[in-house]
Amino acid sequence: MSWLLLVVAGLLEVGWSLGLKWSDGFSRPLPTLFTIVALVASMGLLGLAAKQLPIGTAYGVWVGIGALGAAIGGIVIxxxxxxxxxxxxxxxxxxxxxxxxVTSG
Structure with missing residues (x-):
């Protein structure tokens, strides 16, 4: 279950990082609200996943999913x-x- 929470947290990180671009410096209300909600939810789920997983692994995977997804989103969108x-x-x-x-044990 912790891994599922972590993957969802990473996907939400992709959402809020792309939302930063869409919000245009927090000047657009709906993208700004989406960004804030996704950010809070992402961090909350990361915190829950880190209760069971080593923090170095959890944080590394979370950041990795976010960076990979944001880069691909930047290319595609x-x-x-x-x-x-x-x-x-x-x-x-x-x-x-x-x-x-694979190596998290």
Whole structure:
């Protein structure tokens, strides 16, 4: 259950990080509200997951899911560059997330 909470927390981190862009410096009310709600929910679920999982693993996976998702979201939604180097390192980030899960014991 802790891993499920952690994955949802990571997906919510993707949501709030992309929401930061959509909120346009917190000047747009609905995207700002979405960002704040997703941020609070993401941190809350991370806290619950960390009750059972090692904090280094939980935090690393949470940040990794958020960074990977935000980068992919930036490419897909906002038209950010998708160079071969950037995609290679995003792949390494995915391998790192899976590695933390596999080696967490």
């Amino acid at each position: 906002f038209g950010e560059p998708a160079s071969a180097g950037r995609l290679f390192f995003l792949g390494l980030l995915l391998v790192s997330i899976v590695g933390l899960k």
